[in-house]
Amino acid sequence: MALSASATAQDKKSDADLEMWRLDCGTLEISDMAAFSDAHLYDGQPRTLTVSCYLIRNGDQYLLWDAGLDKALAGTSFTQSGATLSMGKSIETQLETIGVSPSEVTFTGVSHFHFDHVMQLPDFAESTLLIGAEDWEVVKAATDPNPLLDPRPFAAWLGEDGGQVTAIAKDHDVFGDGSVVMKATPGHTPGHTVLLVRMPQMGNVLLTGDLYHFEEQATNRGVPEFNTDRADTLASFERFDAMAKALDATVVIGHDPRHLDRLPQFPESAR
Template sequence: MRIALFAAAAVSLMVQAAPATAAPAPIKLWRLDCGTIAANDLNAFSDAKAYTGKRKDLVGSCYLIKHGDAYLLWDAGLPAAMKGKPLDLKIMMDATLTKTVAEQLAELGLKPENINFLGISHYHFDHIGQAADFPGATLLIGKGDFDAVKAGAPGVNPALLAPWVKGTSKADPVSGDRDVFGDGSVTMIDAPGHTPGHHALLVRLKHGTYLLTGDAAHFQENYDSNGVPAYNSSRPDTLTSLDHIKKLAKDRKATVIIQHEAADVAKLPVFPKAAD
């Protein structure tokens, strides 16, 4: 009898001492309008010149993710100075912006200082254009890209990331994959090739998983045919990354969102509504 009482008491103490399992933080995902890009010569996205005589309007997309009380902004769009700029359809490529990121955040009652993390898929100007509006955020960027930015490599404008290049804001260069919040809900996926440190983003919500491709591909036909822009940093890495992204999407049953594909805008709720 006494043994049984001791055993019961021990079990009770173990239950009391065991840490409670934390409930998963609620996640929300918004798509922000980060511009329009007129690709007037679509061969810019094919080193095989597969699109001779074709043009296409692409979208600029940024994404806001709320994880518990923390906010991650994925990509920072075209420079705010391009707001209201008329598109020139006679040059190879041009771009314009309707609303800034900060203006759209304000519609959600947020200010730039509410952004905890600024995740960047890669260093091209249409993805870092408004980054400097968020100097209080920790910059998450592929190490290969951050090294290129600091070195002033061709095709890079370090001024757009000045707070982090100068060291006045915190940068956290990412090598390989990165579980941003430590619970598997938001993961930067190493996908080099477009640039040396290019990343995609896997977002696992309660009602579905989304894979934001960065610029691993720029539009659906490009994605389906494994098209490679001539200006990519590595053709072999691009093809390997595309294969990895496609397999990951299949394995995770993820909805693929090609960030420049206009048709993919409808895969997420219309702002200011969010996916959860």
Template sequence: MNPRQYLLAAMLALPAFGAAQAADVELWRLDCGSIRIGDLSAFSDTLRYQGEERTLTDSCYLIRHDASYMLWDTGLPAALLGASQEGGGMKPSLATTIKDQLSEIGVAPEKIETVGISHNHFDHVGQAADFPQARLLIGKADLDGFRAEPPAFAVDPSLVKPWLDGKGALEAVEGDKDVFGDGSVVMLSTPGHTHGSHSLLVRLAGQGAVLLSGDTVHFEEQFDNNGVPPFNVDRAQSLASMDRLQDMAKALNATLVVQHDANDIAKLPAFPAGAK
């Protein structure tokens, strides 16, 4: 997409941000795993956090738009259920599945009509194939990453096989994407972590606007110190995307939720409660 096309996409998205919300929208925070980090300095290209350890959350989200259901990210693969987090390095583990959590609130897997993906790393698409009937929304550049030979860092194409095989509805997103056409749920282009990374704006009647970060940052401190992991694909884009989310949070008086930060996800109700 050339600069003129990006400008046009942004101009088309602007009315959606200010649109009156008529739909009944509800948001649930799901437990989609955790990742034990033995050396947190791996998340800073300036080698901050030397000697620190931390467990990152791997949250994903269910959104009800009237009678339509959408998942935002699908967490770690079910193969990691009960995996040990002992030892060094990065240790992902899953305690429950999305399907099991949906059953607690009476939502059949077949009701999921849309799966929106922040980016193509395995810890955000792990359970996507459990919902093959859904339309998959993902940044075009990240879709291309699934098809690359060899696949990009942390990318496992088998996790989105139904869509790569042409059996599922698939939309490659460029720029921002108004998911339901009324401004209530908008994918926001926030490249830098990957070339096609997105965050999500959800407008709730009661709580107000909520911004879900994707992997624009992995924990709150990175906003304060401009922290960029060395495995991000573009440092300048990473910083610009961080600025975009923070500026939007101020403009909308939004709740900004860093999806990998345990303190941040606690800004939303604990499952099975939802936010409205």
């Protein structure tokens, strides 16, 4: 029965009308990457990180994956504490280019709660929020904004009258057909997840969230000092790498500019 169910899921996946766009959700220019390794692997190194979001269409339903920097940054930049944040266009403006409105987005999923992945959530308040269960507990308990967590973008889903939330305890099949699956990879945050997208033409794609920020972390096991759990991070590295190998997946590190060409340039889409 398990084999039959697996085969059925694969059949549904191969027939899925699936399309994915990479959205530019900002840029982070960091003068010293020391905090990105608790073993001093990157001390003194400057680096530019891209901020990536993704829109995935399955038939007539849409998933927005991650929600980027604050749209107030659009067309400008801001420098503080050794980092310069900038952004070209908001998510909403980019979606207008392909004829999609925020109200058409069925699900808004976040890989985790850090500020550079959630700030444009308010524009998608009508959608169902998908978030790791442990991350959701942290968000609900948060009061004042801090450098890693600003609870204000989640306001539409908090409280008794809040919008619909699906808190993911482990893995989650977003559309119910096996085509897009959130995979638990805790450690960066307690409920961090990555996204497996089974494209009908391109094949399997794995979006890393912040499990990896850049390729070197994948090769030398650099664990950021601001991660919530080092052992969980290393275990998640192992799970992710095993999945990528078993599925022969294209790995896309959203913060690494060297991975921008792994998906078509917007407004072109992957299929």
